[in-house]
Amino acid sequence: xxxxxxxxxxxxxxxxxxxxxxxxxxxxxxxxxxxxxxxxxxxxxxxxxxxxxxxxxxxxxxxxxxxxxxxxxxxxxxxxxxxxxxxxxxxxxxxxxxxxxxxxxxxxxxxxxxxxxxxxxxxxxxxxxxxxxxxxxxxxxxxxxxxxxxxxxxxxxxxxxxxxxxxxxxxxxxxxxxxxxxxxxxxxxxxxxxxxxxxxxxxxxxxxxxxxxxxxxxxxxxxxxxxxxxxxxxxxxxxxxxxxxxxxxxxxxxxxxxxxxxxxxxxxxxxxxxxxxxxxxxxxxxxxxxxxxxxxx
Amino acid sequence: xxxxxxxxxxxxxxxxxxxxxxxxxxxxxxxxxxxxxxxxxxxxxxxxxxxxxxxxxxxxxxxxxxxxxxxxxxxxxxxxxxxxxxxxxxxxxxxxxxxxxxxxxxxxxxxxxxxxxxxxxxxxxxxxxxxxxxxxxxxxxxxxxxxxxxxxxxxxxxxxxxxxxxxxxxxxxxxxxxxxxxxxxxxxxxxxxxxxxxxxxxxxxxxxxxxxxxxxxxxxxxxxxxxxxxxxxxxxxxxxxxxxxxxxxxxxxxxxxxxxxxxxxxxxxxxxxxxxxxxxxxxxxxxxxxxxxxxxxxxxxxxxxxxxxxxxxxxxxxxxxxxxxxxxxxxxxxxxxxxxxxxxxxxxxxxxxxxx
Numbered sequence: 100x101x102x103x104x105x106x107x108x109x110x111x112x113x114x115x116x117x118x119x120x121x122x123x124x125x126x127x128x129x130x131x132x133x134x135x136x137x138x139x140x141x142x143x144x145x146x147x148x149x150x151x152x153x154x155x156x157x158x159x160x161x162x163x164x165x166x167x168x169x170x171x172x173x174x175x176x177x178x179x180x181x182x183x184x185x186x187x188x189x190x191x192x193x194x195x196x197x198x199x200x201x202x203x204x205x206x207x208x209x210x211x212x213x214x215x216x217x218x219x220x221x222x223x224x225x226x227x228x229x230x231x232x233x234x235x236x237x238x239x240x241x242x243x244x245x246x247x248x249x250x251x252x253x254x255x256x257x258x259x260x261x262x263x264x265x266x267x268x269x270x271x272x273x274x275x276x277x278x279x280x281x282x283x284x285x286x287x288x289x290x291x292x293x294x295x296x297x298x299x300x301x302x303x304x305x306x307x308x309x310x311x312x313x314x315x316x317x318x319x320x321x322x323x324x325x326x327x328x329x330x331x332x333x334x335x336x337x338x339x340x341x342x343x344x345x346x347x348x349x350x351x352x353x354x355x356x357x358x359x360x361x362x363x364x365x366x367x368x369x370x371x372x373x374x375x376x377x378x379x380x381x382x383x384x385x386x387x388x389x390x391x392x393x394x395x396x
Numbered sequence: 397x398x399x400x401x402x403x404x405x406x407x408x409x410x411x412x413x414x415x416x417x418x419x420x421x422x423x424x425x426x427x428x429x430x431x432x433x434x435x436x437x438x439x440x441x442x443x444x445x446x447x448x449x450x451x452x453x454x455x456x457x458x459x460x461x462x463x464x465x466x467x468x469x470x471x472x473x474x475x476x477x478x479x480x481x482x483x484x485x486x487x488x489x490x491x492x493x494x495x496x497x498x499x500x501x502x503x504x505x506x507x508x509x510x511x512x513x514x515x516x517x518x519x520x521x522x523x524x525x526x527x528x529x530x531x532x533x534x535x536x537x538x539x540x541x542x543x544x545x546x547x548x549x550x551x552x553x554x555x556x557x558x559x560x561x562x563x564x565x566x567x568x569x570x571x572x573x574x575x576x577x578x579x580x581x582x583x584x585x586x587x588x589x590x591x592x593x594x595x596x597x598x599x600x601x602x603x604x605x606x607x608x609x610x611x612x613x614x615x616x617x618x619x620x621x622x623x624x625x626x627x628x629x630x631x632x633x634x635x636x637x638x639x640x641x642x643x644x645x646x647x648x649x650x651x652x653x654x655x656x657x658x659x660x661x662x663x664x665x666x667x668x669x670x671x672x673x674x675x676x677x678x679x680x681x682x683x684x685x686x687x688x689x690x691x692x693x694x695x696x697x698x699x700x701x702x703x704x705x706x707x708x709x710x711x712x713x714x715x716x717x718x719x720x721x722x723x724x725x726x727x728x729x730x731x732x733x734x735x736x737x738x739x740x741x742x743x744x745x746x747x748x749x750x751x752x
Contacts, residue, residue, distance in 0.1 A: 283483070288450075292477060
């Protein structure tokens with residue numbers, strides 16, 4: 100017997116350490132992420148500490164001393180937090196009614212999800228046409244005599260809010276629906292035989308098992324809403340009530356040509372997002388996050 | 397016991413799924429304290445019947461009566477039945493104690509009484525030490541016991557069990573079987589138990605309901621089903637492993653003649669097989685006897701021998717190509733020539749074809 104034969108094959112030695120050689124196929128993807136994400140991120144981070152004036156922290160100092168810049172944090176949170184919350188909360192009852200199989204489920208799901216494919220600009224145009232001062236909505240209200248002057252629903256906070264609902268809801272709905280489908284339907288049946296009515300079944304069984312999924316869904320829709328840019332410009336009030344952080348960053352970079360300041364705004368955007376997500380995930384960690392199956396079978 | 401009944405009556409209970417009749421006209425009266433097993437192969441409608449009883453499936457025809465009160469119009473949460481699910485359906489986010497307490501909480505039982513009853517139920521299934529654990533941390537047998545405790549803690553007027561032992565290994569299955577029968581007796585429960593395992597059904601139930609393709613084949617005590625199956629499908633299910641398609645000869649006394657390999661056998665006719673018609677002759681392996689080659693029985697050659705502890709199961713092939721299953725205390729060798737004799741009292745002759 101040769102020495103090579105006595106030694107286990109490389110594949111087996113790797114397997115012993117829990118390494119699968121096929122994992123090496125991930126290497127190109129990892130390189131891709133490294134060059135196209137991590138490098139620009141680190142470059143931007145470095146850039147934010149090299150402002151035109153004011154030392155290493157100059158750009159950050161400028162951001163926090165200038166109220167016009169500083170207030171963008173509150174403005175962004177004011178639009179993104181309620182939008183994300185509403186998206187998640189509205190998804191729950193709709194997805195709850197739509198779990199299980201019924202005739203027309205596929206069609207209804209498609210209708211609910213189609214806005215994802217529209218893109219923000221098309222949504223903004225639709226909003227302007229429908230909800231604008233001379234849009235169908237206001238014309239109907241005026242001709243019905245319900246209002247004296249058009250209700251302002253575009254080019255202000257509400258325009259951006261509605262746009263975030265239209266584009267964010269399908270996303271939240273799909274996630275919540277898949278989380279709900281993962282919950283063993285026999286659990287609710289068991290609760291029913293134990294005397295729980297529809298509300299008790301939802302409140303005591305489904306909701307606790309769904310809550311971690313809701314936290315994750317909230318984080319993802321929040322991130323989408325937080326970096327809102329096109330709708331804040333198109334259906335919002337980009338110099339006032341909807342001057343969000345991404346607009347401030349755009350201004351700094353392409354109006355004032357102050358790249359370090361723009362980089363600083365971008366870094367701060369990331370930080371604020373991380374804080375919110377950390378808070379939500381911290382709450383999620385307190386919940387039951389194990390299996391949603393009712394046992395073996 | 398909460399809202400106990402004297403009789404629970406199923407009156408033509410039927411359920412169709414898109415034109416396919418999963419359960420067709422089930423008539424059954426359950427008396428208080430009875431243990432009823434619904435038995436049949438998968439797809440026979442037994443689980444459908446159970447879900448209809450529990451209120452988890454609406455009926456498409458028929459009605460269910462609890463004494464004089466109509467029950468099938470009530471939602472499951474207002475029927476007051478306990479149910480044990482095949483996959484147990486334990487609430488994974490609640491501890492064992494809270495799983496068992498759930499039903500009592502829904503009924504707003506006062507705290508002290510709730511505590512006492514949960515403790516008692518856990519003691520009954522020997523899970524006092526596991527009360528604080530989540531179900532995911534328990535073994536299959538323990539999960540099964542939590543599911544039973546959760547159903548019986550409410551002292552329900554009827555306990556429904558949907559193949560509760562099918563996910564357990566063989567040894568545990570036997571233990572839990574005894575446990576379920578013991579609980580049924582000591583708590584004075586009324587139980588409807590769904591299974592596809594005839595041995596389980598025979599050993600547990602006071603009465604069995606054999607279903608096939610949504611229709612009742614026979615209702616009776618274990619002894620009745622075991623010795624007097626109503627048709628060859630029930631016989632097949634009750635362990636008559638030898639079902640021989642033969643042609644009937646004339647009646648002889650109370651019996652009927654069938655011919656196997658040129659030898660006349662007299663069997664007991666069931667469900668009036670006509671002389672000269674196609675019949676199926678059924679006999680259990682243990683009612684066939686092995687004789688030496690050249691004996692008076694049907695000659696055959698041993699094909700397969702399976703060791704089964706006290707005795708061996710033998711499969712033998714006759715000269716005419718009929719395969720016979722039998723049992724033997726001695727162990728014949730494969731290829732041995734034997735003769736097989738039939739106990740005529742134990743040979744049942746059914747009309748061939750589908751009953752009803």
